[in-house]
Amino acid sequence: xxxxxxxxxxxxxxxxxxxxxxxxxxxxxxxxxxxxxxxxxxxxxxxxxxxxxxxxxxxxxxxxxxxxxxxxxxxxxxxxxxxxxxxxxxxxxxxxxxxxxxxxxxxxxxxxxxxxxxxxxxxxxxxxxxxxxxxxxxxxxxxxxxxxxxxxxxxxxxxxxxxxxxxxxxxxxxxxxxxxxxxxxxxxxxxxxxxxxxxxxxxxxxxxxxxxxxxxxxxxxxxxxxxxxxxxxxxxxxxxxxxxxxxxxxxxxxxxxxxxxxxxxxxxxxxxxxxxxxxxxxxxxxxxxxxxxxxxxxxxxxxxxxxxxxxxxxxxxxxxxxxxxxxxxxxxxxxxxxxxxxxxxxxxxxxxxxxxxxxxxxxxxxxxxxxxxxxxxxxxxxxxxxxxxxxxxxxxxxxxxxxxxxxxxxxxxxxxxxxxxxxxxxxxxxxxxxxxxxxxxxxxxxxxxxxxxxxxxxxxxxxxxxxxxxxxxxxxxxxxxxxxxxxxxxxxxxxxxxxxxxxxxxxxxxxxxxxxxxxxxxxxxxxxxxxxxxxxxxxxxxxxxxxxxxxxxxxxxxxxxxxxxxxxxxx
Amino acid sequence: xxxxxxxxxxxxxxxxxxxxxxxxxxxxxxxxxxxxxxxxxxxxxxxxxxxxxxxxxxxxxxxxxxxxxxxxxxxxxxxxxxxxxxxxxxxxxxxxxxxxxxxxxxxxxxxxxxxxxxxxxxxxxxxxxxxxxxxxxxxxxxxxxxxxxxxxxxxxxxxxxxxxxxxxxxxxxxxxxxxxxxxxxxxxxxxxxxxxxxxxxxxxxxxxxxxxxxxxxxxxxxxxxxxxxxxxxxxxxxxxxxxxxxxxxxxxxxxxxxxxxxxxxxxxxxxxxxxxxxxxxxxxxxxxxxxxxxxxxxx
Numbered sequence: 001x002x003x004x005x006x007x008x009x010x011x012x013x014x015x016x017x018x019x020x021x022x023x024x025x026x027x028x029x030x031x032x033x034x035x036x037x038x039x040x041x042x043x044x045x046x047x048x049x050x051x052x053x054x055x056x057x058x059x060x061x062x063x064x065x066x067x068x069x070x071x072x073x074x075x076x077x078x079x080x081x082x083x084x085x086x087x088x089x090x091x092x093x094x095x096x097x098x099x100x101x102x103x104x105x106x107x108x109x110x111x112x113x114x115x116x117x118x119x120x121x122x123x124x125x126x127x128x129x130x131x132x133x134x135x136x137x138x139x140x141x142x143x144x145x146x147x148x149x150x151x152x153x154x155x156x157x158x159x160x161x162x163x164x165x166x167x168x169x170x171x172x173x174x175x176x177x178x179x180x181x182x183x184x185x186x187x188x189x190x191x192x193x194x195x196x197x198x199x200x201x202x203x204x205x206x207x208x209x210x211x212x213x214x215x216x217x218x219x220x221x222x223x224x225x226x227x228x229x230x231x232x233x234x235x236x237x238x239x240x241x242x243x244x245x246x247x248x249x250x251x252x253x254x255x256x257x258x259x260x261x262x263x264x265x266x267x268x269x270x271x272x273x274x275x276x277x278x279x280x281x282x283x284x285x286x287x288x289x290x291x292x293x294x295x296x297x298x299x300x301x302x303x304x305x306x307x308x309x310x311x312x313x314x315x316x317x318x319x320x321x322x323x324x325x326x327x328x329x330x331x332x333x334x335x336x337x338x339x340x341x342x343x344x345x346x347x348x349x350x351x352x353x354x355x356x357x358x359x360x361x362x363x364x365x366x367x368x369x370x371x372x373x374x375x376x377x378x379x380x381x382x383x384x385x386x387x388x389x390x391x392x393x394x395x396x397x398x399x400x401x402x403x404x405x406x407x408x409x410x411x412x413x414x415x416x417x418x419x420x421x422x423x424x425x426x427x428x429x430x431x432x433x434x435x436x437x438x439x440x441x442x443x444x445x446x447x448x449x450x451x452x453x454x455x456x457x458x459x460x461x462x463x464x465x466x467x468x469x470x471x472x473x474x475x476x477x478x479x480x481x482x483x484x485x486x487x488x489x490x491x492x493x494x495x496x497x498x499x500x501x502x503x504x505x506x507x508x509x510x511x512x513x514x515x516x517x518x519x520x521x522x523x524x525x526x527x528x529x530x531x532x533x534x535x536x537x538x539x540x541x542x543x544x545x546x547x548x549x550x551x552x553x554x555x556x557x558x559x560x561x562x563x564x565x566x567x568x569x570x571x
Numbered sequence: 572x573x574x575x576x577x578x579x580x581x582x583x584x585x586x587x588x589x590x591x592x593x594x595x596x597x598x599x600x601x602x603x604x605x606x607x608x609x610x611x612x613x614x615x616x617x618x619x620x621x622x623x624x625x626x627x628x629x630x631x632x633x634x635x636x637x638x639x640x641x642x643x644x645x646x647x648x649x650x651x652x653x654x655x656x657x658x659x660x661x662x663x664x665x666x667x668x669x670x671x672x673x674x675x676x677x678x679x680x681x682x683x684x685x686x687x688x689x690x691x692x693x694x695x696x697x698x699x700x701x702x703x704x705x706x707x708x709x710x711x712x713x714x715x716x717x718x719x720x721x722x723x724x725x726x727x728x729x730x731x732x733x734x735x736x737x738x739x740x741x742x743x744x745x746x747x748x749x750x751x752x753x754x755x756x757x758x759x760x761x762x763x764x765x766x767x768x769x770x771x772x773x774x775x776x777x778x779x780x781x782x783x784x785x786x787x788x789x790x791x792x793x794x795x796x797x798x799x800x801x802x803x804x805x806x807x808x809x810x811x812x813x814x815x816x817x818x819x820x821x822x823x824x825x826x827x828x829x830x831x832x833x834x835x836x837x838x839x840x841x842x843x844x845x846x847x848x849x850x851x852x853x854x855x856x857x858x859x860x861x862x863x864x865x866x867x868x869x870x
Contacts, residue, residue, distance in 0.1 A: 050832075060687065104687070118666060121659075372659040373685035382615075382679045389830035397824030401817050408813065446760065449825055449833050453840070456821035457771070460814040464778065467810040493781045496714045497774035503706045504770030508763055511699045516763045523767070 011544040014422070014537055021425030024432055043432040047112075048444030048518060051387040053380025054112040055120055059370040061105045065273060066368055074277065074367045075105050081366055082109060082124060107370060113380060121372075130276035132343075133269035134311050135318040144257070152257045160223050160230040160254035167219055167252070173234050176252060182229070183253040191234070191250035198245060202226045208233050209249045229256035269321040269328070272311050277367030278304025284354045285344065294354040295346035305341025313337040390448040397452050398424060405459055409466050411556040415541050416462040416534070423458050423533040427451060427526060441525075444518030454526025457501070461534035464490040479546060487539050494535065498527050573808070575853065576801040576860050582853035586737055593744020596751070602743065603750030607758035608693050610686030611639075612656045615679040616669060617649040623673065625650065631672045635664055643754075645831070649679055659683065696762040700739075703769045708732045711773065715780060721796050726862045731776045734855035735847075738772045739765050742843040755835055764839035771818065772847025775811050776855040782807045783856065797860045804856055815848035 023030060027040035049056050066074050075098045086094045086109065095110040114120045163180060167173050174190025181187040198210050204226045214220055220233045232252040240246050278300050285297040300308055311320060312334050321331040322345050330345050349357070378386075402420060405413035434441040443451075469486030473479060501523070508520035606613050625642040628650060632640065637654040644650055656662060662683055669676055684692075712728035742765065749755040782803040790799050822844065825837040 058688070060685070104691075118663070121663075372683070374688045375659070375662075375681060375683040377678070377681045379617075379677060379679045386830050386832055389828060390825075390833070393824045393827075393829035396828055397821035400820045400824060404817060404820060445830075445832055446763070446836070449829065449836060452821050452825055452829070453767070453818065456818035459817050460774070463810050463813045463817070467807075467813075471806070489785075493778045496710075496777045496781065499714075500707050500710055500773040500777065501767075501770035503710055504703045504766045507699050507703045507706065508766050510702075511695050511762075516759055519760075519763050519767075 007540065007544055010540045014540055018418075018422050018425065021422065021429040025425045025428035044435075045428065045431045046435055046440060046442045047383075047387065048442045048447065049110060049112055049376070049383070050378050050445045051383045051443065051448075052112055053114075053378050053383040054110065055114050055377040056375065057109045057111075057121065057124065057372060058374035059107045059109070059124075060373045061107060062369045062371065063105055065271070065275075071105060075107070077277070077367050078107055078370065082107065085124065086111065106373070121375075130279065131323040132272050132274040132308070132311065133321045133323060134272050134315050135320075136268045136270035149257050156254050156256065157223070157230055160232070163252065163254070164219075164221075164223055164232050167232060167234075168221060173219065173250060173252075177250065180254075181252040182255040183251065186251065191252050192236075193249045193251060195239075195246045195248050202228075205231060205233070205251075209235060209247050210245065227256070228253060230254045269323075269331075272307065274300075274304060274307045274311060275367065278307065280304070280341075282358045284351070284358050293346070294349050294351045295344050296349070296354055296357055298343045298345065300341040300343070302341075305339070308341055308343065309337055309339045386445050387448075390445055390452070394448060394452040394455070398455050401456060401459055405462070409463075412462075412466045412469070412542070415538050415545070416459050416466070418541060419462065419533045419538040420455065420459055422537055423530050424455065426529055426533065427454075427522075430525065430529070441521065442518070443522070446516070446519035447522045450519040450522035451526060454523055454530060457527065458530030458534055460497070461490070461494045461531060462538055464493050465534070465538070480543070483539075483542055483546065487535065491535070494531065498531055501527050572802065572805045574801060575804045576797050576857060579853075579857040579860065582857060586850070586854055589741050589744070590737055593740050593747070596744050596747040600747045600751035602747050603754065603756045605756035605758035606653065606682060606684050606689070608689050608696075610655065610657075610684050610689040612652075612654055612662055612665075612684075613680075613682045614652045614662075614665065615645070615649050615681075616652060616673075616676050617647065617679045618673060619648075619675040619677075622648050622650065628652070628669075632665060632668060635661070635668065637661070637665070656683065657686065692759060696759065699762060700765060700769075703766050704732060704735065707735065707769060707773050711777065711780075714777070715784060722859055722863050722866070726859065727780055730855050730858040730862065731773050731780070733858055734776055734850040735769055735772055737850050737854060738768055738843055738847045741846050742768060742839055745842050746839065749838075755838075757835075760833070760836040761839055764836055764843065767840060768843030768847055771844055772851060775815065775848055775851035778811060778814070779804055779807050779851060779856050780859075783859070796863045800856050800860050804852060808852065811848060811852055815844060818844055 023036075023040055024043060027037055027043075030036045030040070061075060061078060063071050063074065079096055079098055083094070083096050086096065093112065095108075095112075097108050099106045099108060109124060111120050163176065167176055174192075177187060177191030181191050183191070186193055196209075198206060200206075201209065204224055208214065208220050208224050211220075214235045216235060216237045218235055220235075224231045224233055230253070234250045236248045236250055238245065238247050280299045280301045282299070283297050285295050286293060315334045316336060317334070319331045319333050321328050322343075332344075332346070345357075398420065402413075402417040405416045405420075407413070409416065431441050431443055441447075465486045467486075468490045469482050472482035472485045472489075477485060505520040505524040505527070508516045509524070511517075622644065625644060628642060629640065632652075637656070640652065640654040642650055642652055652665070654661075654665075662681065666678060666681075669678075708728045708731070711731045712725045715724040715727040746755060746757055746761065750757065783800055786799050786803050786806075787796075794802075819841065822837050822841045826834055826841060829837060
């Protein structure tokens, strides 16, 4: 009876397991016992972004400017910076990690339950990328040849002269300025320059405007040439005397063409390798005493200090541009080499802007630029629908499989169905309890698909065993020994068949993309767990419940008595 | 007992026709790749009030210069917008425009894949399929290493793999057809489905092979190899069909009730598992017999 006793112990263990996984999977069953219910209800399946809504972002890091030996450190600090940023935003349990594929390094950011996807994206993008650039050689390629410029300017001057004649002859100055002037600042006001003191314009212009011989309301009868082009100047009125003379004037500008237009008037700047990654600290500073003209004082680390010294040494008399997120914010001229590793950014900041910039810089300037290469975002309502639908599909699938098994295998089918229920409970329990292990499983929509599919596969082992058992019964074995034989003989097929599923699922996990991974992980897990439930659980249940009583009720396991007899007769 | 092995030529003819058709549709139409493999953006925009006409939306987005844009209306008051985009700024612009023009709209989901990622996915997918086929072939050959007479063990592996290649070729062909006529796209989920089909179809084949192995070890010398194979097939017929049946039941549940996002995925699995069952009964074992006959002839 030792065998029987062992069987009893196993049976009891399985009942305990069934109750435990049942309660973990469906805590509502004990909703009348609040302490137990509350404790169990705390266990939750970790749902993926596609089921609860959220955003999955993959950024590729541009490491071309970074020494390959330092790539790991650079990626780590990118991750740290983004983590700080996201934490400040207050997203519950953000997942941030770096991956590599080949030579590419990627940063993955997963934010669950984020309502405003664009806001979240901006938050990450907002991270400042600070870069110092030095003046490069002007780009000659875009320049217009001097002869062509001269020709153009001759034409422009000619039209300016024609215009001068027109206004001197009495055409409305303001109307003409509106139509012809190329000074964007005054054009729309009819060329009006408002009141101005001497010295506010370029000398050539000043001289004419403040010419005491030019009377109020008079137009200067000649064109005035400045660096900007050719001006037609009108003095509207004059007030004050001596040093306090103020003139209200107007002008029509015919702009001169020059190569400054072609290059946007900016000298070109080239990267120096000095970026936010070399920054030690940033503080708000004030240019003058009191709280006016705030500026940002930067302090570099050792490497940055050396680089900065070199850059400033090379750029004495030239400008060094400070770029933030690819936009120039200030370009001070360098007077002398700076060796103490300190720099000041003054960019017409308000106090608030300066404070923000300092905060952002200290939170961490990104050591390398990153760009978004992949995004999957799901609105939470859509996630909710997906969850409901896939769970419904799972329940329907499981119900139909159980009906099929019971119709076809009768008593054996009932056993298989119980084993299947324990299987489902066990899987849900594993999903829930995995949160307490380092191998936390996140259930995604494909994961549920894999789980539902595994329900169909889980009973396959039972089918193989039962078919074999029936075969053995038809051969004339007693039911108990036929069951034993069925389990024993079907095992190799079960093992081989499931091994192939595991091989392909492992390859899928290796592929590593979101969809595939979620599906393959639940499939592998499902195959392993189902082998346990279909073999061990159903075997114990069967052996415990089946006795000699079933010998003359063979219809219960779907074997016709006649088929057994016939076989016997044939022998 | 049904004489399955004796009807091999019909099964071969049927399978060859289907395989040729599949290869032809793959050749002429090709698969319609989704953004996973081409790069680009897929956006589902839902409207709380009236869903605007596709043309109207297209007109509103026209000046953003979206390349190969396609719009598709869905059942749940939403429009699927697809376009080839190279950078995220484009997506931001589209979202901004849509919110301006349609304040009652919201982005249910936005999937964006940069072409650098899609190229990698394409490469990985191909690698995965070949790795899976190789892995299964090695595994089957290993599992049947003790059977060497009258047909060597590697031929079991080859038989299983030919049957598998047949299953996934037909599935791919079916999706080339569906892509051409129904616009169904294939992406990473399709690859996952193919690999699952590989893993599952070989399951049935192994059951039959396993029985053949067992019967070979016990058979009397009178019984010829083709007869043993046929007997093994008959003995395992019910379980082959039933094991596939339960899987097909769950797949049908996913197909009909699981929602649109995984419908195409379950369809691929249904086709593959269906043909997988057929091929493990009618093709894989028949190939063993064909190999055996070739061996005899060459002697």
